[in-house]
Structures are given as structure tokens and as C-alpha cells.
Amino acid sequence: MKNKIFKNSIVRKAYLLFLSGIIFTSCSEDLLDVQPLDAISEDNVFTDPVFLQNYVYNVYHGMRPHWSPGTGGYIGLTDIAVAAPDTHDRANGLRQYLEGNITPDNITQLTNIWAEEYDYIRRANIFFEKVEDSQIDPQILNRMKGEVHFLRGWMYFELIRTFGGVPLITKSFNLNDESFEVSRNSYEECAQFVLDECELAIGLLDGASAPAGKISKDAAMGLKARMLLYMASPLNNPSDDESKWQAAADATKAVIDLGYTLHPNHEELFLQPVKTDETIFGRSFTAGTSIPDWGYNYDYWPSGFDARQRLMPTQNFINMFQLANGEYPYLSDGITVNPASGYNDQNPNEDRDPRYYSYIIYPGAGPVSIIDGSKSTERLYEYWEDANPNANNLPPYQNPNKVDPFNNQELFDFGRDSKTYWVKGMTPFHWRVQTGYTFRKLLDFGGPRASYDYDYSQLTVFMRLAEFYLNYAEIQIALGNEELAREYINLVRQRPSVNMPDITSSGADLVRDYRNERAIELHLEDTRFWDLMRWKAAPGNVDLDPIRGLSSVTMDWTGVQEGDLLGTLNYKYGEIEEVDPRFEWPGDYYYLFPIPREEIQRSNNNIEQNPGYGD
């Protein structure tokens, strides 16, 4: 019966369609001259303020999230993290970089930012060409112009810190152009262009309201301050010109004086909604706004959670976290325990900087709750082998806990994040390079480990007050005002949820304290690699060798009562041999990436390659 009705309705529709076909075919000749109904015409895009705003939002995608390129960005090229070889989607590029073998022919295996950013620069250029004689209300249009000036400045900022001076392209090319030949502008010209774009944006965005996630006048001031800091840094300021530091100081102070305050709890900073008290510019990547490859989630969850774990903190990074008394756990060799600290390397997780517990998952950390279908659970990070194993880790087991009460997984003497767990085939994800630690910042354990539909709560913070406090401290160190520098470093340490003792060091110790503070506060925010570049501090950091971590962790279950989650852990610290080797830093030329060879050929060799890369 139902079927019949359905059929009838189809027949009726078809009949109507047929009739309408007859009616429409008799229409006038204008029929062929219609606006497309399934797409928006170009004219509409640039004359309708709503469409135009959407065009501008599209240009926002030119701002890469921090986990780009690939997943994990460049942090795996620094002393604070290692990337798992082979499985990382930029593994080849990362390895060639660390072996000193990046060339114009393989640079795109590491990053394709050259083509990506110029694509968005063209979109920005087209915007300015199309709105030249626009009829749109200037108040609305100026806001958008300000956004696009900021974005174009941002893209050039990214390009020049990667390649040095690049061709400044401010007009869109057309296919019919006789020549596409351009040559490179100097670093100074490009940096000045970024500053000019910031000034234009500051003027155009003045007085305009900016909802969270949108570019504001404050963000443009932030980019300007950041650009000036890069210009004053050793890489770009070989003569240590003090006026460059002073310009950076003024611009940074202007950002600090905007009235932002540190968010009281550092753990909340990277969770939606944007914490507008501290965040100057941040945005969320959600299912709706195409989070690329789930961001940090799937790729940084521990492998025992059936995730890919492609990036791990090094012991170097762990050692940067002081004890709550403000002392480092180790002396500067990273091996000798600092006697003043009270640190015990067999009880390493006691009394550390509160950020340690927020940012690092260490053996026994947790419990962490995982929502992943039938595997959902709440458990510790079980990175340990059995201290008293039987042959082949076979039963009987001493662990009095036999079953995970949440998901009925069987429990053993070795942990579920151990190599043995993988060797026995209980997690499908290969054991990779492991340091014993996992990053936690920017992870969302509230959602499934990998879903295109789930609206993850992480967000990307492009600029926040803490960075500018630290930038200001760095500038003041360079200007010789150590007192002022300490004051701003201590402001970051005094955040209520952190509340670490003030630092009192000076000279080289102050530089070390500053750099460690910055590494901890801003890790995974796309800063460490670029900091090492602009400080010219790659030797000993980028080429750090050996990479140390927890070379062995064992668990002794002797005497443990049922329900206790931990027995006695024994830690061994040492070289992680599975890490891809890092070769000696090849030299100063390596502070800039090579330009892809094809781009030079396509410019008919008008673009000059960076020195040191041949040609």
C-alpha cells in the first residue's frame, strides 16, 4: 500500500516536471542570460558585504594552525621534542632537515609554505583590486580592509622568517600576463612591508568591534611588535643595533598596555571559548571549520590509547620544569642532580612546577579519561614494563588488578602503554620512538581520539599576553635592563594557577631562565623552532645529540593491594636510541630554508637561491 502511494507521488512529480518543462521552454530569450543559482557570481561576491566578508574569512585560512606543516609543525626539529620517524606525515622532510640535508629539491617534503602562502596572498591582492571602487558602506568595508591588510602582513611574516627576503607581490597576476618574472626583495623591505600592513590595519580597525576569533586592532599591534622583535633578533640584526631593540620595546609595551590580563588558570587557555582576558587573537578549529587532521589529538595521544603518538617531549624539556621551590632538578649537564633542589630521580614527579602536571603525561600520570567507544576508560599512563617478568612476559601476574573496570580490558604486570603490550599485539598501533613522556597541552581527552564530526574543544591561540610579557623581558635583557626583564618573566610565573617563586638570576643564568620559561610557557605554539633560529641558537639544540628520555621504566607490583593503581616504579634515564640521528648543525646558511628549485626555474632564474644551497 505504502509502496503504491510512493510510486504515485513520483509519477505526479514527474508529470509536473514534464508540464513545467513545456511552460519554461516557451519563455523569452533572457533564459540564457541568467545568474547561476548554485553558485555565487564573482560580481556578487565583491559587491555584497555578506559575501565579501565570507571571502575575507576564506583568506583567514592562510593562517596556518600551530600543528602545520604536517601534524606537529617544527617542534620536532628542536631540543624539546622528537617526532616519530616514518609515521609522521612530514617524516622525510624532518629527517632530511635534522641530517643537514635539506635542499631546493626536497624542501617541499618539509613544507610547502611558499606555494600555500602565495596562494592566499593572491586572494588578498584580488580583494584590494576588486574593492577599489566599491559601493559598500565604508565603515563595513574598512573593517574588512583592515583584516586583509593584517592577513597579508601575517603571510609575508611567515614567508620571510622561513626564507628571508621574498618577492613582494601586491598585485594579482593574470594568466595573460606577458611575464611572471619577479625577483626577491630584501629582508628589510619585506619586514617594512609587514610593518606597513600592520599600521594600515591598525588605522582601519581602530574603533571597530572584533568578536573573539576575528582580527582586531590589537592583533595588528601584536603582529607589528612581533615583527619588530624578529628584526631586532641576532639573526636579522648582526650589528646588534640598539635602535631596533628599542623599536621592538616600544611596540611590545604598547601591546602590554592594551589592558589584557593573564587568565588565572593556564589550563583553560586552549579550550573553547577563547579566553579574551589574555588572548589577543585566537581561533577555534572545529568540525565545522575543518580542523586539519584532528590537530594534536589523534597524533599525540599515547600509542597505548590506539593513537599515533607522533611527537614526544625530550628529557631536555622535562628538565626545564623546575621544582616548586624554583630550583632546576638537574645541573646544566642534564644528568647530575641539582643538590639544592631536593629532587629525587626515582620520585621525579613530586613538587614540580604546576605546569608540569598540566603539560606532561609521565608514567603513572592521570587518571586520564578517554572516550573512544568500547575502549573508553579512565586510567593512568601505563608506560612501564614488568620489574619481575616471567619468560616472554607470560602469566602468572602479580598485579592484583586483573580487569579494567570501565572497559573490561585485561590487565597485566606490564602497562598498556608499554612496548610489550604492542609486541603481544594488543594495540594495533606500532610502538614507535618513545621517550616515556607525552605532551598534554592542546589535547582534548573529552572527545573521541579521532572524529571528523566531533567538535573538539581545543583552539589555536595565535597571540596572547604571556608571549608579549616574555618578548618584553627578552628585549629588556638585550637593552641591559635585567631588573625589568625579571619583572616581566616573574609576571608569567605569578599567574595564580602557576605561582612559582620569582627568579633572581642575572647574566647568562637569566638568559637561560628566560629561554626555559619561554619554552615551557609557549611550547606547541609554534615558537620554539623560530626562537632558536632568530637567536642563532641551533647548535646544541637543533642538533642535540643524544636525545635523552626514560630509557627504561619498570613497575614492581610486590605487595600491592587490589585497587591500588601503582606499585613501585623504577626509572632509568638515558639515550633513546630509536630516535633518528641528528647531525652536526651545518652552518649559518641553514637558518633559512632553501627556495624550491622549480620556483627559481619558473622565474627564469630571476629569483636568487639562498646562499649555501648551491646554484
Add this chain to the structure above:
Amino acid sequence: MSETTDIGLELGFLQDRLTFEADIYKTRTTNILGRRQASIPGYTGLFLPDENIGEMESQGIEFQLGYRQRFGDLNLLVSGNYSYNDNKIIFIDEVPQAEPYQKQEGRPIGSQLVYKAIGIYRTQADLDNHINYPNATVGSLIFTDLNNDGEIDGNDRYMFNTNAFPKSQFGMTIGLDYKSFDLTMLLQGQDGAKFRLDNGFDTGANGNGLAYVANNSFDLDNTNAILPRIRPTGVAAQNNDFWYRNATWLRFKSVEFGYNLPGEVMSRMGITGLRFYISGENLFMIYNNLEKYGAGDPEFLSGKGGTYPNMRTLGLGLNLTF
């Protein structure tokens, strides 16, 4: 759009017991959909749709030879075929290359820029005696300085045919029947496809590698190895002609042996036809020049042999007709 010129010849001798066919063709294809992209720099930000701008030429030749003969109760049918085809690109929008030997035009489809390998650095002396790329190490491949500029860089790569499709294909059918027995056999082979040996050893999900590579790669205990060291980076890791092998093979594709029950037996049983047969497909390779690599079926070329091969099938059958 394509234009084909084809000349064919068919001959029959001995009352068509011996037949011969030949075809020679030449096809010029124009307006091939391709991207006008290669010559346009990325800094223009122009990302273009495909256009009908490509042009290529292909030519080939096909032969077929057949022979039938009856010797008393024995019927014999033999037929063989052979085809060869080649192509070259007439126009493609390519990157303006630094050297003439880098042009894609005039080369077959599937050509790539690769380095020309001339050996392996086995000793420090080898490193001292050659023009080296940056960070060359013992155990890596030696590349040729094609443009003689005293350094080895991307301009020393040349356009090299890496096409995984065969240039020639051949086959042979043999049919025999004797009284109530019949036998059919098919041989099939090809030549001219490029196989790229993969010497990768990953720890990841694509793990594993070929035993041949494990046993024959350069290391400090095996400096006379056939293959260079595994996992190089930089120029040493760039694609080069060392890894490509011509795939030539001939396989015993299928066979069927049948027996038809004689007519008088069947009529007594009240049926019109009864046939027993055994058959086999993909039984064995007669010749396979890639066999030593252990990379699997050469018909599905894969650097590590990770693809499914042709399945070997054995059949035992009975046809009953009423």
C-alpha cells in the same frame, strides 16, 4: 582529439591453414586535458583548472601468426601474437628546465627527472675520486655530473622513462585435440615495463622490506654489496635510475585438458553430452627476470611486492548436457 593512421595486412596460405596479420599504427592525440601549471610560478598564486593543451604521439605494431593442421586424428592449432607500442610527448606545459636533457617533450609518458647512478661509494678513495653531492657518504650511490659544472645538484637529473606499463606484450595459444581428448594452453608475457625496487625499511605501519634488500644492502660488514645503504637522506635519497629494472616475463597463463564421453555411451545413458576436464590458471612463470627480488607477481609491479598477485586456480569439472 586523436587522429590515427593504420595500415593493416592479412594473408592466408595453404588454404588459410597458415594465416598472418600485421598492423602498424600511428596516433596523434591533441587537446589532452592537462594543467597549464608547470611553467607558472607558485608565487603568482595562480592555481589553474585543467586545459586541453597536451599533445602526444603514439605508434605501434601488432602481429599475429596462426597455423592449423590435421594429422590423422590429431588436430593442431597454434597461434601467436606480439604487439609493441611506444609514445612520446609532443607538448606539455613544463617547467623551463635548466638543461636540454631535462625536457619532458620528446620523452615517453611516465618519464621523470632522476639522477644517473654510476656505482656505490665503497671506500673513502671513491669519495675522493668523484665529484660529490653535499654530505655524500660511503655506502651511498655515486651520481654523474651530467652538465659538467663540477657539482652535483638538481640540474644533473635527466628525464628517464619510469613507465610501469609494458612496451611489448606477447602471447601464444596452443590447441590440440585427439579423438575424445582436447588440450588448450595459453602463454602470456610482456616486456618493457619499469619496476622500481624499493629499499625502504620502515618501522611504521608500512613496515617490512624485501629480504633481497636486507641481504644485499651496503653496510660496513658488506662493502661489496649490490645495493647502497638503506635510508639515505638529501641528494642520496633522490630518485635515480639505479632502482629501475626492465620487467620481462612469460607465464604459463592457463591450461585445460578435457575428455568428451563418446556418443554411443551417452545415448545409452540418455544424455546428449558429458565432458570431464581439469584446468589451471596462472600455474607457473616460465621466465621472470625479477624473480630474485622476491617482489611478487611482476604483472602487478610494486617496489616491495605488497600487492595481491594473480591467483592460481585449479579446476576440476564436469559438463553434463541433456
